[in-house]
Amino acid sequence: MSAASKAISSMGRNLITPDLLTQNILRLPPLPTIKDVLRMYKLRAQRQLSQNFIMDPKLHHKIVKAAGRINDCYVCEVGPGPGGITRAILERGAKQLVVIEKDRRFLPSLELLSSASNDRMKINLCDVMKFPMEDLFPKELSRDWSDEIGRASCRERV
Numbered sequence: 001m002s003a004a005s006k007a008i009s010s011m012g013r014n015l016i017t018p019d020l021l022t023q024n025i026l027r028l029p030p031l032p033t034i035k036d037v038l039r040m041y042k043l044r045a046q047r048q049l050s051q052n053f054i055m056d057p058k059l060h061h062k063i064v065k066a067a068g069r070i071n072d073c074y075v076c077e078v079g080p081g082p083g084g085i086t087r088a089i090l091e092r093g094a095k096q097l098v099v100i101e102k103d104r105r106f107l108p109s110l111e112l113l114s115s116a117s118n119d120r121m122k123i124n125l126c127d128v129m130k131f132p133m134e135d136l137f138p139k140e141l142s143r144d145w146s147d148e149i150g151r152a153s154c155r156e157r158v
């Protein structure tokens with residue numbers, strides 16, 4: 001059992017209540033705050049990677065809410081860092097979340113979130129510029145940018 005799995009099992013199970021389902025928000029098991037994650041793993045922002053950490057969970061949720069309706073959708077997050085916005089995406093009910101992180105130091109905190117996500121989150125540790133994006137999501141979801149349906153769904157979600 002990985003360290004992330006042990007931490008999750010010691011913190012409890014998913015807490016999904018009927019009122020949360022009507023809001024399209026899923027609650028993850030209790031997890032350490034982003035501030036605690038940074039302290040536990042002794043993480044600091046690296047300027048050469050242009051890293052900044054948003055600590056306020058309310059701001060994480062506000063950013064994700066601005067993305068539009070993402071419940072039951074496929075989402076890709078580039079550079080999740082310690083996982084603040086990642087957590088908010090999962091709580092909004094994304095069907096599948098793929099994160100692409102270049103900095104290996106964040107792997108333990110991302111594994112913690114992945115373990116809590118009920119297999120809805122996949123972690124890719126690599127440079128996004130070298131990542132094969134074309135195989136990221138199911139082919140039947142693919143749309144050409146000039147396709148009217150594709151443009152309409154993009155407008156709805158922005």
